Amino acid sequence: MDLNCTGGLLEKEARRRRIILNQSQKDTLRVWFEKNPNPDLATRGHLAKKLGISESQIMTWFQKHRKIRKQVEFECCSEESQEQGQDKPRVKEAGRSRTHFTKFQIDILIEAFEKNRFPGIVTREKLAQETGIPESRIHIWFQNRRARHPDPKQGTRATSHPPESSQCPAQKTTGQLAPSKDPTSSCSVILPLSPPHTPNGPLDLSRGRQKQLPETTVLQPSQVVQRRGDDQNPSLFIDHLSEVKSPGEKEGFHTQAPLQLPIQKRGHNPSENSGLSVPPLEDSTQVSAVNQHFRKPDQKDLAFLQHWDEWFQSMLAEWMPDKGYWAVKTDLHPWQAQLLQLLYVSEQTDQTPQQPV
DNA sequence: TTGCTAACCTATTCAAAAC
DNA sequence: GTTTTGAATAGGTTAGCAA
Numbered sequence: 173m174d175l176n177c178t179g180g181l182l183e184k185e186a187r188r189r190r191i192i193l194n195q196s197q198k199d200t201l202r203v204w205f206e207k208n209p210n211p212d213l214a215t216r217g218h219l220a221k222k223l224g225i226s227e228s229q230i231m232t233w234f235q236k237h238r239k240i241r242k243q244v245e246f247e248c249c250s251e252e253s254q255e256q257g258q259d260k261p262r263v264k265e266a267g268r269s270r271t272h273f274t275k276f277q278i279d280i281l282i283e284a285f286e287k288n289r290f291p292g293i294v295t296r297e298k299l300a301q302e303t304g305i306p307e308s309r310i311h312i313w314f315q316n317r318r319a320r321h322p323d324p325k326q327g328t329r330a331t332s333h334p335p336e337s338s339q340c341p342a343q344k345t346t347g348q349l350a351p352s353k354d355p356t357s358s359c360s361v362i363l364p365l366s367p368p369h370t371p372n373g374p375l376d377l378s379r380g381r382q383k384q385l386p387e388t389t390v391l392q393p394s395q396v397v398q399r400r401g402d403d404q405n406p407s408l409f410i411d412h413l414s415e416v417k418s419p420g421e422k423e424g425f426h427t428q429a430p431l432q433l434p435i436q437k438r439g440h441n442p443s444e445n446s447g448l449s450v451p452p453l454e455d456s457t458q459v460s461a462v463n464q465h466f467r468k469p470d471q472k473d474l475a476f477l478q479h480w481d482e483w484f485q486s487m488l489a490e491w492m493p494d495k496g497y498w499a500v501k502t503d504l505h506p507w508q509a510q511l512l513q514l515l516y517v518s519e520q521t522d523q524t525p526q527q528p529v
Numbered sequence: 530t531t532g533c534t535a536a537c538c539t540a541t542t543c544a545a546a547a548c
Numbered sequence: 549g550t551t552t553t554g555a556a557t558a559g560g561t562t563a564g565c566a567a
Binding site for chain 1: 552553554555556557558559562563564565566
């Protein structure tokens, strides 16, 4: 079966996740719509949290209702309202807030874009987890990217609907990731993003873990690093950690963790759950706000962060349940190898990662 | 099957920040 | 001042779900 050509149900599920709003949610949205039909990002985020749906869904709902209202005004209302309608509320009173992506985040997005110009909701959520960027911002980023970087294979800008074949084959069937058959590609950027154990996290991170990669093997961290070229010296990572740049600096390597929580500020001992726990990085991780859309953590975020170690661990190694140990991936992205080296340097006493609780 | 509507798209524009 | 690019809009299509 040619996975590239299957346009079946599973793929559609991966592209869209339709959620029916209940009456209470609709009522709340209507109230807010009457107050302000053009809510800014912060307001949408507040509403999303309040209603338990995503910010992009809030955005979609407001878009639709602005459209409906405009149609109603056009059909039913007087010239007076049409004159008012000419004063489009496109420019908000407050200036637009602008997300500043880090080079790390941009690199991940670009690589994902090159693999698939039309990521579905599952892929976008995985990218959101991986980068710490809200899914709605990732959606916008892909829209802008498509508009400004026409697909050279098609020769022209995409003018109608996304080609179904543009879906990444690895994402077609289950929304999970499969090992790439392309020997030149790496699975190290789109990683097994589901932490081993997060049943009630803010995102559904409990979707099955990636299958063991064929190239997975047991290695010492030093071997991993040695396999890479000189340009991937682990010191680069350390250097980057201390390279704190101003929020507006475009290409700076910001080490901001998702949700702006410095790793050492989690509410538990990093060594409790993982032998690969992230060591304290002192001020190096306490960079100033880079992305103003990150919010302060709520309870769900904290629950998520409690599995942060495990998540990192799963990005670097693969748990072998039948063998009872973690196998370090051989095909690590340079930053992963550098992170691994850093962790092991700091955790010299514990060379064998433990299975998370 | 049909209607509703959430989710998605392109095209375009605005505007913040970098150059 | 110009360029780059994130954010937002309008207007359209697609697709999931309930009746």
